[in-house]
Amino acid sequence: MEQDHGVQSRSHSRPTAVSIYDIARRANVSPSTVSRALENHPRIGAETRKRIQELAREMDYVPNAVARSLIANRTWTIGMVLATIADPFMGRVVEGVEHVAIEAGFNVFVSTSQNDPQREIAVMKMLKQRRVDGIIVIASHLFDQYPRLFYRSKTPVIVINEQKPPSDAMHFVSVDDIREAYRAVEHLLKLGHSRIGYIGVTNRPKSNQHRLQGYREALQAASIPIDPALIIVPEETQDHMRIGEISLEPLLTAGATAVFCYNDAVAIGLLSACSKRGLAVPEDLSIIGFDDIDIAAYTVPPLTTVRQPRFQLGQRAMLMLLAILDGQEPENEIVPGELVIRQTTARPASDQARRQAHIPLRPVDVR
C-alpha cells in the first residue's frame, strides 16, 4: 500500500461549518467512528468517545440536520463505475474505496462501462434506480455530460482522475496528469536524452491528451522542438501492451533514445518488443512508464515509472463521499505522484554503440 504523500487542495469552495470529516481528520479516526462517538454508539470505547466529543466541542461542531435526515434513507451501498475491470490500474483504487467504505459500514458495487459511453450512461442510471448513496467513477468517457445527466439528481458523484469539473455539483480526486508526465520526461532530459518518444493510446482520450501535453511542455522548457515522428498513437488496437509492442520500430526509425509511455502496460509491451529484437534496456533504449502497477517492480528489467497513489486515490474519493453524505462541501483534491526510478532508464548510448546494436541513428541532432 502506498504511503500518504500528503494532499494539496485546489479549486476553492465556500467556507462551511465543521464536519465530522474535519473532526475525523484531526482525531485520526474514520468519519463513521466520529459519527458513532457523537451518538454514544456502544461500539466506541469510552476513552475514544470522550476524546472525540471534546474535540467536537472545541471545534464548534454543529450536527447537520440535512445529513441526519439523509441517514434515515440510506441504502448503505456505493456504486463504482470503471471503464474495465481488466485494467491493472483499477484494482488497488477499488481496494482503497472498499477499505474506507467497509469501515464506515457501506457495501461497494462495481460496474463497468467497457469503454462504451452508452453503457456508462446505462450503468449510472441503473445505480441511481437502485438508490445507491453515492457513485465513484474512474476513467469516465462522459465527464463533460455529467452536469446535464445529474442536474436533478441528489446522488453525489465523485470522479477519480478527471479535473476541471464543468459544474460545482461535481467532485474529484485526481493525479495531475500534465505535471506528472512533465516529471517523467524531465527525468529523461536530465539523463541527457533529447530524442524522446511518446507512445499514446486512443481509449483514454482525456488522460492521453494531458500526458502528451506534459511531454510537450517538458521538451519546450528544455528548448527542444517537438518532432511529430516521435509521437506514436496507434489506432489499430486498444490493447495497451500490443500498442507498446508495435510502436518500437517507428520510434527507432525516428531516432528515439528514450520513450515515455502512456502507462506501464504500454511500457511492458515495448520492453517485450526490445527483448525480441535483441535490444538492451536501458543501454539501447530508456523506457519510462506511468501508474506503477504491481508488476512494474517485477518486469525484466524492473520498470522506471511515475507512481499514481492508487490505493490513496480510492481512499480519498470515499472519504470525500462520506463528507458529502455528512452534508458538507469538501474541496476537490490533487494527489501528487512520485517518480520511481528502477532500471529501465539510463544515459543515452553513444552513436557508435547504437550502430553496433543495429539501431538507426538519430536523423537530426536537434540540440
Next chain:
Amino acid sequence: MEQDHGVQSRSHSRPTAVSIYDIARRANVSPSTVSRALENHPRIGAETRKRIQELAREMDYVPNAVARSLIANRTWTIGMVLATIADPFMGRVVEGVEHVAIEAGFNVFVSTSQNDPQREIAVMKMLKQRRVDGIIVIASHLFDQYPRLFYRSKTPVIVINEQKPPSDAMHFVSVDDIREAYRAVEHLLKLGHSRIGYIGVTNRPKSNQHRLQGYREALQAASIPIDPALIIVPEETQDHMRIGEISLEPLLTAGATAVFCYNDAVAIGLLSACSKRGLAVPEDLSIIGFDDIDIAAYTVPPLTTVRQPRFQLGQRAMLMLLAILDGQEPENEIVPGELVIRQTTARPASDQARRQAHIPLRPVDVR
C-alpha cells in the same frame, strides 16, 4: 478472446424438458433472443422469429410456467463475488459474464470478499437483500458452507472454478485444476526434467491443493519420487509475485531444473528473481505458469503456461444462470485448458553448464 475449446459435461442431472437455452444453442443465438422471438417481441426480425418458432416446435418446447412467473419479479441484476479485483485472472472472466449478461438485458454488480470468509458471507447476504436474480462467485472461500447458507434461498448461485459441489442446489463451471496441472508437469517431464519444483500459495487453498495434486500425480506416473524440498509454499506473504521471487533460492538449493508455478503471477516473480541473479531462462531454469493472463505473452522471455479460457468461463457461467432462470436444470461444466508453449521451457542444462552458472547441482540423481 479465447477460442471455444468445446465443453465436456460432467455430473449428471435428471433429464428435463427442452429449454430456451437448448433452443438458443441450436439456433446459435442468445437465450434472450429466443425468449423474445417466442413472445413475438418487436425487436426480433421476422425471419429470425420464424426460424426460432419453428425450431421450438420441432424440439417440442413447452414454455415453463415457473420461469414465466419468475420473470415478473426480476430485478435484471446479477451479483458477482470475487476474492479480489486486483487479481489479473478475474478481469476477463467478468468480461465474459458481462458479455452474455448485457446481451440478455441484465446488469452486473461486482463485489469483493477481499479473501475474507466473513466478508464473503456479508456480501452474499447483501446481494440477496438487494434481490439480485442470481449470483456468480469466483474463488470462493466458503464453498463448502453454501448449501447451509443457501438452504432456503431461491437465489441461484453459480460457482466458477470450484468442483464437487456438496449439494444438488449448487452449480459450477470449472477448469479441472488437477488435470491441467498434470498437463503442465507432463510438459516438463517430456523435456527431460526430473528435478521439478512446485511453488504454491496459501490464499487459494482449494486450487493450490488441486494443482499440487496434479503435480504429484504427474511425477508418480513417471515413477519419480516426491521430494518435499522441491515443494515451496511460502507463508510469510500472500503477494503472488513476491512468492515467486522468494522461492528461487530454496528451489535452486533443492536442485530444481524446472518449476511449475501456481499461477502466472508467481511465475513472473520467479522470472524477475532469475534475472536479478543472472540466471538465464530457460537455459538455467525452465518455468511454467498457469492461467495465461494477458501479460504472459509479454514477459521477458514470453511465458509458457496453461491457459484457462477465462472469457469463456464467464460466458458459460452466465449462460448457465440464464438457463436456471428459465426454469431448467443445466448440467455442470468442465472447460478444458490448453498448454501454451512460449519461451520459458526447454531441455535441462548439463551439470557442467549449471556449474558454470554457479547453480547448485542436484543433490541426488533420482532417476
